[in-house]
Every structure is written in structure tokens, then in C-alpha cells.
Amino acid sequence: MFDIYTIIFLALAVFIFLRLRNVLGQRTGNERPPFDRAARNAVQGAQDNHVPPPMPGAVIDQAPLAPTADVTPPTDRWKGLAETGTPLAQGLDAIAAHDSSFDPRHFLSGARSAYEMIVLAFANGDRRALKDLLSSEVYESFEAAIRDREKNEQKTETRFVSIDKAELVGAEARDRAAQLTVRFVSQMVSVTRDKAGTIVDGNPDKVTDITDVWTFARDTTSRDPNWKLVGTGSAH
Numbered sequence: 001m002f003d004i005y006t007i008i009f010l011a012l013a014v015f016i017f018l019r020l021r022n023v024l025g026q027r028t029g030n031e032r033p034p035f036d037r038a039a040r041n042a043v044q045g046a047q048d049n050h051v052p053p054p055m056p057g058a059v060i061d062q063a064p065l066a067p068t069a070d071v072t073p074p075t076d077r078w079k080g081l082a083e084t085g086t087p088l089a090q091g092l093d094a095i096a097a098h099d100s101s102f103d104p105r106h107f108l109s110g111a112r113s114a115y116e117m118i119v120l121a122f123a124n125g126d127r128r129a130l131k132d133l134l135s136s137e138v139y140e141s142f143e144a145a146i147r148d149r150e151k152n153e154q155k156t157e158t159r160f161v162s163i164d165k166a167e168l169v170g171a172e173a174r175d176r177a178a179q180l181t182v183r184f185v186s187q188m189v190s191v192t193r194d195k196a197g198t199i200v201d202g203n204p205d206k207v208t209d210i211t212d213v214w215t216f217a218r219d220t221t222s223r224d225p226n227w228k229l230v231g232t233g234s235a236h
Helices: 004-023 037-048 085-100 102-122 127-133 136-151
Strands: 156-174 177-193 201-202 209-218 227-236
Touching: 085 156, 085 177, 102 127, 102 156, 102 177, 102 209, 127 136, 136 209, 136 227
Parallel strands: none
Antiparallel strands: 156 177, 177 201, 177 209, 209 227
């Protein structure tokens, strides 16, 4: 038999169960999901940025969106020689397209040496050296000047003090021919004397600033890698 205390406890248990049932309710399958602060913030942020909220069951990527395309600046292949997009750079591109071994920096190094050799060969009347370095047209012009000097029994003495600059100012690919124009800035001492030793031009004690603009060319289909001087000029 149940004693009085057992009956009291059972009554209290039934009473408490009924009260809780009325407060908490019953699960029907239509309840709203638990409150998710992170999900709400994500949806609110998407709305603030005019982005459609995620569909139910979608995964929100916490990483920032990356650009759709990787924009990489083009390589400046002629850096230090020519600005990208300039006629000079386009000319260098055209020459390189015809001659895969083309190296303008190597060319400039050789051009500096050729410039000094040609100037000194002309001063000394060295036709043999000039013939290997000049085109036939330029050679004829130089040889005529040497012949005229010899006719007047004059001699020229030239000494380089320095070559301060050798920079590309023009480049062109025309059919099989590639042409490069270089501006040379140099300092030299030059004097021309007659048969008696009298100075007829120049000053042996004065250093003169000289700016020459020379054009070199070569056949890109030839096995001969040497460039020849095809045009001369001066700048002030």
C-alpha cells in the first residue's frame, strides 16, 4: 500500500508535468529554427551590400571575394632602353620578331666600340678598317673626305676623352633589314694640321663636346652578325 507521502509526491509530479507542458508547448514540426546570430549578421551584411541573401542550405564563404581576373602588368622587355608603347619600343619588338637572338644592350656595347674605331680610323685615314665597318655609300663619303685631306697634305689628330652616352633613339625593321639609330655624346680633342704643322682646324688643348646621331643596319637573314654604319648626322 502507498503511504500518504508517496501519494502527495505523485500528485506534485503530475501537477509539475502539466504546468511545464503548458509553458513549453509541444513540438509539431512547424517550429522556427533556433536563433542564429552569425547567420543573421551574414544576411544583414549581404543586404547592406546589395547582395542577395543566401538560399536555405547555402554555405556562406567567409573569405573575401577575389577579382574574377588576375590582372598582371605586362613585362617591360626594353626597360632602361625604351618606354613601353613608344615607336622605339615597337621598332625593337619588330626587330626581335625577325631575329630571336637580337639583344639591344649587347648591340649598344658594340656600337660604342664601333663609334670610337670609326672616328679614329677616319682621322688616321685607315681605309681598310673603315671598309669593314661602313656601308658602301657611307664609305664612299668618308673616303672622299680622306682623299681631299691627303690632296691638301693635311693630317688630323683625334683623341677621345670619354664617351658619356650611347642611347637608342630609333629602331625599325624593314623587309629583311633592321636599323638602329644611336645618339652618341662624347668628349674629344681634335686638330688638323697642314704640311708645315700649322693648325688649320681644331685646338689640341681644347676638349670639345660632340653629339653624333648614327644609324646602323644589318640583314636579319644573314649569318653575318655585324652591323654596319649606314647613316651619320649630328645634333646640337
